[in-house]
Amino acid sequence: MEQRHLGRTGLRVSRLGLGTLGWARDTRERDAADQLKAFWEAGGTLVDTADVYADGGAEYQLGRLLGGLVPRRDLVIATKAGSVPDPDRRFDASRGHLLSALDASLERLGTDHVDLWHVHAFDPTTPLDETLQALDIAVSTGRTRYVGVSDFCGWQLAKAATWQLAAPGTRTRLASTQLEYSLLQRGVEREVLPAALDLGVGLLPSSPLGRGVLTGKYRHGTPPDSRGASPHLAPFVAPYLDDTARSIVDAVTTAADGLAVTPVQVALAWLRDRPGVVAPIVGARTAQQLDAALSVEGLSLPQEICRALDDVSAPVHRYPDQDWSEL
Numbered sequence: 526m527e528q529r530h531l532g533r534t535g536l537r538v539s540r541l542g543l544g545t546l547g548w549a550r551d552t553r554e555r556d557a558a559d560q561l562k563a564f565w566e567a568g569g570t571l572v573d574t575a576d577v578y579a580d581g582g583a584e585y586q587l588g589r590l591l592g593g594l595v596p597r598r599d600l601v602i603a604t605k606a607g608s609v610p611d612p613d614r615r616f617d618a619s620r621g622h623l624l625s626a627l628d629a630s631l632e633r634l635g636t637d638h639v640d641l642w643h644v645h646a647f648d649p650t651t652p653l654d655e656t657l658q659a660l661d662i663a664v665s666t667g668r669t670r671y672v673g674v675s676d677f678c679g680w681q682l683a684k685a686a687t688w689q690l691a692a693p694g695t696r697t698r699l700a701s702t703q704l705e706y707s708l709l710q711r712g713v714e715r716e717v718l719p720a721a722l723d724l725g726v727g728l729l730p731s732s733p734l735g736r737g738v739l740t741g742k743y744r745h746g747t748p749p750d751s752r753g754a755s756p757h758l759a760p761f762v763a764p765y766l767d768d769t770a771r772s773i774v775d776a777v778t779t780a781a782d783g784l785a786v787t788p789v790q791v792a793l794a795w796l797r798d799r800p801g802v803v804a805p806i807v808g809a810r811t812a813q814q815l816d817a818a819l820s821v822e823g824l825s826l827p828q829e830i831c832r833a834l835d836d837v838s839a840p841v842h843r844y845p846d847q848d849w850s851e852l
Contacts, residue, residue: 526568526822529803533725534700536640536671538601540797541819542571542729544808549582551755552810557586558594559812565595567819573703573729573806575605575645576630588635597636603729604630605675605703607645618648623659627668642669643703646676653681657688657696664697673701673726679716686724701727701803708773708792709735709765711840722801730796733805734818738765739792741778752810776837780830793821795834 528537543564548557561572574583584604591597606626607618617623627642642663644656660672674685682702689696702721706713707730721728734740737752743766752758774788781788796805809815826834 531671531803532700532727534671534698536601536700538571538804539569540804541569541821542573542804542806543569544731544806545572545574545583545587546578546808547810549579549586554586554589556811558590560809560815561590561595563812563815563819565599567822570599571601571603571804573603575608576626577608577610581633584630584633588633591635601640602634602636603641603643604639605643605645606630607648614650616646616648618644618656619651620655620659623656624662627663631668638667639669641671641673641701643673643675643701647681653685654688657685661697671700672697673699673703675703677702679720682717682726683720683724686726690724699726701729703729703731703806705732706730707733707735707796708739708777708834708838709770711838714840715842715846718801727803728801729803730805733796733807734789734792735765735770736762738762738770739774739777739788741774741788744774773838776834780834784830786824787817789817790821790824791826793818794824794826795831797821798825
């Protein structure tokens with residue numbers, strides 16, 4: 526699998542990442558092992574997790590597979606901290622919580638460091654410089670090699686990245702930002718992506734298959750074994766089952782039929798090759814689903830197909846979005 530630099534850093538990662546959101550909850554350990562081995566054998570390196578996935582179960586499951594199944598040195602392990610199961614405070618990006626959470630993640634993963642550590646979300650109750658100081662401490666103490674943020678909007682990302690760049694040598698530049706991005710969700714193109722491109726921050730899209738909808742599996746109903754039929758994930762899928770999404774899925778399916786490939790390959794190839802994108806993070810339930818995603822490696826979409834998909838999924842830009850004067 527082709528490797529790409531993560532933002533303006535020396536770290537290189539595979540141009541497709543393996544997500545673990547469903548591990549230890551929807552994905553059993555045997556299936557997780559099959560996924561990790563297939564990903565590694567395909568040349569994949571970037572594995573993404575978080576301390577809140579299955580309440581830490583995903584990190585623990587990944588940690589059990591490191592070393593014995595796949596060499597730790599061959600993987601770029603990314604995790605996140607800052608989301609908390611507190612109904613009165615959804616996010617805690619205080620220095621104390623973040624560093625304690627990182628130590629707990631390292632224990633569950635069974636490693637002395639992660640390669641990439643993200644702040645899971647913006648915390649409006651904590652000064653941003655305090656949050657970012659935790660990232661600097663984590664790097665200086667060797668607990669992580671690179672840092673980034675997740676689910677920051679445009680101004681939040683720009684403020685954080687600029688703060689880190691303001692004192693080179695003492696503050697660690699942001700390597701990446703992780704947000705949802707797909708043909709069904711192109712909101713990042715308004716503010717986040719222009720900021721990331723300008724500041725040299727690599728984009729790691731989550732839910733690159735539109736929460737599974739871009740596979741085409743929901744075109745004629747909800748399969749009983751799908752996320753859309755799952756009690757805890759059905760609300761996650763539901764927003765992308767409307768008429769607008771249906772027209773985009775139809776276009777993806779038409780393109781796939783014309784190219785003799787699958788909708789999964791079309792949707793991933795379109796996103797993987799967008800400006801600023803480093804590696805879409807694919808979360809599969811089974812090794813078979815992951816194999817279907819990995820098969821995109823040799824596919825590049827013709828420009829006319831890309832333009833058609835751009836048109837059918839184009840987000841609405843209004844003042845004062847990027848390049849608003851041309852609208």
